């Protein structure tokens with residue numbers, strides 16, 4: 537499994553403000569949006585392209601366009617929705633599928649409450665958006681939905697990952713397909729409630745407010 541930790545002072549600065557418990561929702565949303573655009577730049581390094589001939593006002597030349605079929609972007613609701621606008625800015629022609637998933641806070645298993653993905657993802661490159669990779673259960677389920685439908689290349693863009701979750705993900709899906717993670721940081725560990733430490737708290741709550 538490919539793991540890329542984006543090492544850049546601007547990313548580290550924005551992440552520090554994001555982690556700060558004094559940062560309120562409006563600023564938090566803005567920072568998530570900015571961070572995902574920076575991370576998407578790394579995550580799309582191997583996006584498929586095709587050569588094209590074009591005429592500039594001066595001469596004929598060879599360039600590249602994104603290859604067909606178009607990539608698909610999959611935000612995992614709720615928190616992943618906060619990453620969609622930033623990703624779409626960089627990949628405006630990508631299709632968007634949706635997964636609604638919630639972690640059971642007793643068992644830490646992922647519950648899927650919405651699945652709006654194309655049935656056939658044969659040969660498609662997929663970019664999954666979820667800010668937090670904690671136990672990894674949510675992302676494992678998401679990656680499995682995509683690989684089952686024929687996706688060949690799945691890259692998850694996360695803001696924070698826990699070492700435990702990365703290991704669990706690697707064991708579960710690392711050998712099944714081409715799976716990669718791009719994250720702004722790998723934190724220290726999970727606590728007893730399986731929250732990432734030091735982390736940033738509950739990403740969904742910080743983006744959208746607390747729900748029961």
Ligand SMILES: O=P(O)(O)OC[C@H]1O[C@H](OP(=O)(O)OP(=O)(O)O)[C@H](O)[C@@H]1O
Pocket residue numbers: 612613614615616637638639640644646666667668669670671672673674675701730738739740741
């Ligand atoms: O790696 P895991 O242990 O599975 O945890 C990570 C998941 O937990 C959070 O979602 P949450 O269940 O809080 O839902 P929300 O986005 O609606 O807040 C987060 O956005 C991930 O989807």
Ligand SMILES: O=c1cc[nH]c(=O)[nH]1
Pocket residue numbers: 668670730731732733735736737738739740
């Ligand atoms: O630290 C964590 C773990 C799971 N989900 C979150 O939003 N934060």
Ligand SMILES: [Mg+2]
Pocket residue numbers: 615738739740741
């Ligand atoms: Mg949440």
